Amino acid sequence: MPHTSDHPSTSARRRRTPDERREEIVEAATAVVAEVGYANATLTEITRRAGVSKGLLWHYFSDRDEVMQHAVGHLAGRLRAALVSDVDVSAPVPDVVRAVFARTALFTRTHRQELRALDEIVHNLRTSEGRRRVTLLDYEDVYADHVALLGRGQRDGTIRAGDLRTFAVGYQALIDGMIAHLQAHPDADPLTYADGVAELFLHGAASR
Amino acid sequence: MPHTSDHPSTSARRRRTPDERREEIVEAATAVVAEVGYANATLTEITRRAGVSKGLLWHYFSDRDEVMQHAVGHLAGRLRAALVSDVDVSAPVPDVVRAVFARTALFTRTHRQELRALDEIVHNLRTSEGRRRVTLLDYEDVYADHVALLGRGQRDGTIRAGDLRTFAVGYQALIDGMIAHLQAHPDADPLTYADGVAELFLHGAASR
DNA sequence: GAAGATGTTGACCGCATGGTCAATAGTGGG
DNA sequence: CCCACTATTGACCATGCGGTCAACATCTTC
Numbered sequence: 065m066p067h068t069s070d071h072p073s074t075s076a077r078r079r080r081t082p083d084e085r086r087e088e089i090v091e092a093a094t095a096v097v098a099e100v101g102y103a104n105a106t107l108t109e110i111t112r113r114a115g116v117s118k119g120l121l122w123h124y125f126s127d128r129d130e131v132m133q134h135a136v137g138h139l140a141g142r143l144r145a146a147l148v149s150d151v152d153v154s155a156p157v158p159d160v161v162r163a164v165f166a167r168t169a170l171f172t173r174t175h176r177q178e179l180r181a182l183d184e185i186v187h188n189l190r191t192s193e194g195r196r197r198v199t200l201l202d203y204e205d206v207y208a209d210h211v212a213l214l215g216r217g218q219r220d221g222t223i224r225a226g227d228l229r230t231f232a233v234g235y236q237a238l239i240d241g242m243i244a245h246l247q248a249h250p251d252a253d254p255l256t257y258a259d260g261v262a263e264l265f266l267h268g269a270a271s272r
Numbered sequence: 273m274p275h276t277s278d279h280p281s282t283s284a285r286r287r288r289t290p291d292e293r294r295e296e297i298v299e300a301a302t303a304v305v306a307e308v309g310y311a312n313a314t315l316t317e318i319t320r321r322a323g324v325s326k327g328l329l330w331h332y333f334s335d336r337d338e339v340m341q342h343a344v345g346h347l348a349g350r351l352r353a354a355l356v357s358d359v360d361v362s363a364p365v366p367d368v369v370r371a372v373f374a375r376t377a378l379f380t381r382t383h384r385q386e387l388r389a390l391d392e393i394v395h396n397l398r399t400s401e402g403r404r405r406v407t408l409l410d411y412e413d414v415y416a417d418h419v420a421l422l423g424r425g426q427r428d429g430t431i432r433a434g435d436l437r438t439f440a441v442g443y444q445a446l447i448d449g450m451i452a453h454l455q456a457h458p459d460a461d462p463l464t465y466a467d468g469v470a471e472l473f474l475h476g477a478a479s480r
Numbered sequence: 481g482a483a484g485a486t487g488t489t490g491a492c493c494g495c496a497t498g499g500t501c502a503a504t505a506g507t508g509g510g
Numbered sequence: 511c512c513c514a515c516t517a518t519t520g521a522c523c524a525t526g527c528g529g530t531c532a533a534c535a536t537c538t539t540c
Binding site: 099100101102103104183184187188190194196199200201224226227230231233234236237238240241242244245247248249257260261263264265266267268 | 307308309311391392395396398402407432438444446448449456468469473474475
Binding site: 080118 | 518
């Protein structure tokens, strides 16, 4: 057993694998960005937060942009996975819609920091020419999911006729708006709010 | 007539008043922010764009933050004024809603740059402690307008019963989502899209 | 037209930040 | 136990930025 030390206590823990280190740094970046904003999120502060010397960051990432890009990937992956794993997409469409709103609303209470950081980074990550690196165009696959879901609803009669893309974009807009609103109002009850918005959308998109 | 020169040509134009200068600088800031993003919008570049020496900026503004705050005020004021002046709020509620969506959609085609800059600055302006200076809480007066409008609709029977605040927040979310979507898709037809979203909302919130 | 006030300039500074690097500690294989 | 290799450190550097300032230009007023 070549383990150096097994107690996972204070400072003398076992050496991390490269992936663990990368993740530690990326998570520190997330935390710092969420707290002070993208522009003020210093690499020095990020390494400090990760409990790591400054130079090490460049052993794992080539520049600030790369750190942030990894952070986006990490965050988006975690959020999406948690959502998908928790909603039964084969249920009746209105139920799925309600569940998505509800789950997303709860997310704002359990993943406040991550959502803040994600928003922050997405809004600020740029290419070297100054254009946004992540745009709404990257929503396309999300829209595709929505279109598929709502299309099924149209076929089984739970969603009224109408342009699916408009529905999908409206659906996503309500989700994003709900997230922003709940983030800004930490005291609001997420579930009652989610219900309200879900009903608004379903009344708008449902047959009858 | 102590005018130095009357021809409004190339470089030797008449001296600007303080307000004009401030506005020139603020507008240059808007343009630069829209192009390269908040973080990369250098004060040097802003003054260059305004056709003014670097030091002059500090004659009119005390620091970068103040420039950006003025820019927010300037932008929000112009956008709001143009919207309000163009929509007859005493018309039947559904007509008002449709008009707002339509006018806003057209805005994304006539004020692309300004909307970009506004979004950019709002997302990045911070207090010295790192918290956002402009948050969704500043939407409160906008929500108040929406609540008033939709409340009138409930009283005259064009809007169905339901929590007005939820309606208002959903309404604004659809507007913001539409703006973002049209900004990301410059080729989409704004009016047909606006109609679609308006109908989605009205189906959701209307009586019947 | 002198004098004071105001507008304008560009050179300059301090500093924080992203990024580099030579040196050291730790790890694993033979 | 040694050697090669990787992880890790912290001092260091270059740069670009926000911000200052003394000098100069221009207007206003009497």
